[in-house]
Amino acid sequence: MSGVIEGGWAFVWAAYALTAVVFAAYTISVLVRYRRVRRERPEGERHE
Amino acid sequence: MSSTESRLIPPEVRRTKTPMVLMALGIVLLLGGSWWGLFRAPAEVFMGDVYRIFYIHVPTAWNAMLALTFTFIAALAYLITGSWKWDARMEAGIEVGVLLSFMLCMQGSIWAKPTWGVWWDWDPRLTTTAIMLFAFLGILALRRFVEDPVRRATWSAVATVIAFADVPIVYYSVRWWNSLHQMQSTPETVSPEFHWPLRANAFAVLFLMTGWIMLRSRIAAARLQEDLGPPLPGIDAEAAVARGEA
Secondary structure: OOOOOOOOHHHHHHHHHHHHHHHHHHHHHHHHHHHHHHHOOOHHHOOO | OOHHHHOOOOHHHHOOHHHHHHHHHHHHHHHHHHHHHHHHOOOEOOOEOHHHHHHHHHHHHHHHHHHHHHHHHHHHHHHHHOOHHHHHHHHHHHHHHHHHHHHHHHHHHHHHHHHHOOOOOOOHHHHHHHHHHHHHHHHHHHHHHOOOHHHHHHHHHHHHHHHOOHHHHHHHHHHHOOOOOOOOOOOOOOOHHHHHHHHHHHHHHHHHHHHHHHHHHHHHHHHHHHHHOOOOOOOOHHHHHHOOOO
């Protein structure tokens, strides 16, 4: 036994994959909700 | 809705380029920083390759606390000024802060299993973090169930000020008590080889968080506009905007 944790790449990939999925999902969610709010406004109110 | 009423939405609420650019920059930096942390940075002396979760866990933790600090400032600003834009920002900050706090618990749990042998432990850092997550989740639930906008804003602002007391406790818990969790990550406690990918990911999550809060504030402001309705007869809407009341 070397005293160093060996392997563990499955845990590393799990953490990164979960983070990527959640961050991507939230980004899409915010964009979709924002676009929906903009669509609900009549044309004359939209400004960029 | 008239053009006067549309000016109740501050100009910065209508622009979307800045949050889009920030989110895009955040994604690019996160991909680069993660690649560096996963494939180029050396293994850690005791944790081997498992430590690489650090490059996503620590930036998430820092930015979760930053988002909740922003929320605290927005809550105070609303209570002092009564300006609705601060209520919108507070709502956005709470949602993003809860998301990041939840992710920080998930990432930490995945890291804990191979290093501590358990998915969870009731040590001071983890316990105070769980309290922080559930406190702000409770405020989000409160906002969903209170329909009157003035009560919703005031109650959630007061609750945010109270809940924020836990944020510095989370940060200092590893110093004040005997915790399984390692000390705060600073240039003194982290080897130089690990600094750059950590900084890249920290800024990446910061840019993402800022873009999210900006867009989410706009959504909250739009909802507020529906809740508040058109100005009453006799009230000068443009003067109200100039006074910062809308």
